[in-house]
Amino acid sequence: MDNLVIKEGSLKDMEKIKYVCEKTFCETFSNENTKEDIENYLRDNFSYKKLELEIRNDYSQFYIVENNEEIVAYMKLNFDKAQTEAEHENTLEIQRIYVLQEYQGKHIGKLLIQKAIEIGKKNDLNYIWLGVWEKNISAIKFYEKQGFKKFSTHIFKLGEDEQIDHLMKLSL
Numbered sequence: 260m261d262n263l264v265i266k267e268g269s270l271k272d273m274e275k276i277k278y279v280c281e282k283t284f285c286e287t288f289s290n291e292n293t294k295e296d297i298e299n300y301l302r303d304n305f306s307y308k309k310l311e312l313e314i315r316n317d318y319s320q321f322y323i324v325e326n327n328e329e330i331v332a333y334m335k336l337n338f339d340k341a342q343t344e345a346e347h348e349n350t351l352e353i354q355r356i357y358v359l360q361e362y363q364g365k366h367i368g369k370l371l372i373q374k375a376i377e378i379g380k381k382n383d384l385n386y387i388w389l390g391v392w393e394k395n396i397s398a399i400k401f402y403e404k405q406g407f408k409k410f411s412t413h414i415f416k417l418g419e420d421e422q423i424d425h426l427m428k429l430s431l
Contacts (some may be wrong), residue, residue, distance in 0.1 A: 262325075262326055262327045263324060263325070263326055263367070263370070264324070264325045264326075265322055265323070265324050265370060265371070265374055266322065266323060266325070267320060267321065267322055267323075268314065268321030268322060268323040268333060269314065269321075270311065270314055270315070272321070272323055272330065273307065273310055273311060273314060275323070275329075275330040276310060276314075276321065276323065276330065276333055277305055277307065277310055278330075279330055279331070279332065279333055279357050279359060280301075280304075280305040280310070280333075280355075280357060281301055281305055282359060282360075283357035283358065283359060283360070284297070284300070284301060284305070284357070285297060285301075286359075286360045287395070288392075288417070291394055292417055292418070292420065293418065293420070295418060296417050296418025296419060296420055297417075297418075299418045300417050300418060313335065316341050318337060318338045318339045318340045318341035318342075319335060319336065319337050319338070319341045319354075320335075320336045320338075320378075321333055321334070321335055321336075322334045322336070322371065322374055324358075324367050324370070324371065326362070331358065331359050331361075331362045331367065332356070332357060332358040332359060332362060332367045332368075332371065333355070333356075333357055334353060334355065334356045334357075334371040334374070334375065335353075335354045335355040336351055336352065336353060336354070336375060336378065337351070337352040337354050338351060338352075338382075343390070344413065347388055348385075349383075349384050349385045350379075350384055350385055350386050350387065350388055350428075351375060351378065351379045351382070351384050351386075351387045351388075352387075352388055352389060353372075353375055353387060353388070353389040354389070356368055356371050356372075368401060369405065372405045375387050376429070376431065379431045380431050384431055385430070385431060386428045386429060386430045386431055387407075387428065387429045387431065388410075388426060388427065388428040388429075389402065389407070389426070389427055389428075390413060390415060390424035390425070390426050390427075391424060391425050391427060392415065392422055392423075392424055392425075393412070393422070393423045393424065393425055394422075399425060399427075402427050403427075405429065406429050407427035407428060407429045408427060408428065408429075409425045409426065409427050410426055410427065410428050411425075411426040412424060412425055412426060413426060
């Protein structure tokens with residue numbers, strides 16, 4: 260773990276980002292959801308075409324974490340028009356922090372949050388916000404430890420299942 264590097268992700272990293280997306284999403288959510296809903300979500304949200312559009316979006320940024328040149332985690336940030344909800348002006352959305360299961364508990368998430376804070380402050384933003392599934396208790400506790408506080412909820416659709424996400428924010 261002494262060779263962790265955080266750097267901006269690009270199209271050349273798409274294959275590895277796609278792998279981390281799919282593996283982490285399945286590891287995290289497959290026990291609580293139907294196989295069909297998981298497969299549909301992966302197909303609709305992590306296709307090469309969709310990821311390419313996201314990476315090319317001028318209002319989004321990807322940051323990858325490498326350990327010995329292998330991508331073990333990544334974070335997707337959304338600014339302005341790329342945010343999944345419109346009512347958060349002058350803010351930064353963390354849409355995804357995905358860390359491969361074998362690297363969880365090694366402070367990678369904390370490093371990525373610190374990176375988001377640095378970017379938010381550099382851009383003089385009001386706060387950072389994110390959505391986290393109400394049943395993902397470990398993630399909620401992690402974000403609370405980083406200083407995030409719940410301020411609302413919204414519906415997250417996973418296949419046919421409407422789920423509740425806690426919206427959490429960290430003032431800058």
